[in-house]
Amino acid sequence: xxxxxxxxxxxxxxxxxxxxxxxxxxxxxxxxxxxxxxxxxxxxxxxxxxxxxxxxxxxxxxxxxxxxxxxxxxxxxxxxxxxxxxxxxxxxxxxxxxxxxxxxxxxxxxxxxxxxxxxxxxxxxxxxxxxxxxxxxxxxxxxxxxxxxxxxxxxxxxxxxxxxxxxxxxxxxxxxxxxxxxxxxxxxxxxxxxxxxxxxxxxxxxxxxxxxxxxxxxxxxxxxxxxxxxxxxxxxxxxx
Numbered sequence: 001x002x003x004x005x006x007x008x009x010x011x012x013x014x015x016x017x018x019x020x021x022x023x024x025x026x027x028x029x030x031x032x033x034x035x036x037x038x039x040x041x042x043x044x045x046x047x048x049x050x051x052x053x054x055x056x057x058x059x060x061x062x063x064x065x066x067x068x069x070x071x072x073x074x075x076x077x078x079x080x081x082x083x084x085x086x087x088x089x090x091x092x093x094x095x096x097x098x099x100x101x102x103x104x105x106x107x108x109x110x111x112x113x114x115x116x117x118x119x120x121x122x123x124x125x126x127x128x129x130x131x132x133x134x135x136x137x138x139x140x141x142x143x144x145x146x147x148x149x150x151x152x153x154x155x156x157x158x159x160x161x162x163x164x165x166x167x168x169x170x171x172x173x174x175x176x177x178x179x180x181x182x183x184x185x186x187x188x189x190x191x192x193x194x195x196x197x198x199x200x201x202x203x204x205x206x207x208x209x210x211x212x213x214x215x216x217x218x219x220x221x222x223x224x225x226x227x228x229x230x231x232x233x234x235x236x237x238x239x240x
Contacts, residue, residue: 042149042151066087133185
C-alpha cells in the first residue's frame, strides 16, 4: 500500500520524534569519557523543543517535495537547523539544482538555503553506504572528544565530506571540526556553525561547561581533512 504524502509525513515525524525522545533520555545520564565525568549539558540540544520539531518538519517536507518534483534521477538529503536548510546529494542538471533551492525556499518557516548538491549521476549505493559509516564514525568521535557539546551539533556526510551545523562557541566549533577532520575517510569538513558566547552556551545548555584547549578523546593526528568555514554563503579554504 502506497502512503499518501500527508500520511508519509506524519509517519516520518513520529519516527523523528521517537528518535529525539531517545536522545533526550540518553542526555540525562552522565558518562565517563577519557577518565572524566561528562555532565548532561554536553548532550543538550541548544535549540528549543519547538525549534527542533520545526526543523524536523522542514527537513521532511523539503525532501518529500524535492523527491516528488525531481523524481528518481535526483538523490537529495535535507537538513534543517534553526530554519536554515542544507541540501546535499546529486541532481542531473543545474536547472534541477536551482529548482531544489526554490522548493526548499518555498517550505514554510525556512529562512535560508545552502545548496551543496552535486550536478551529475546519482552516487552509487556503495558510496552512500560509506557515507553512512563515516557519519557514525564522526558522531562517535564527537562523543569521545572532551569539550565538544555533541548534542548541540548536527552532522551529515555526503561523498566523504562532513557538514557540521549547530550553536557553539568558537572554541567548541574548532575542537569539534578537528575531531571530525581526524576521522579516517573524511576528505573535508565544512563548518556551518552559528557562533555564540560562552555565557550563552551555558544558558542554553542549562549547566556550566568547562573550557580547555585540548581534546580528551583519541584522534588520528596524521593527515587530517581540510576544514572550511561556512556562513550564509560558503567560504572555501584552499587545501594546502
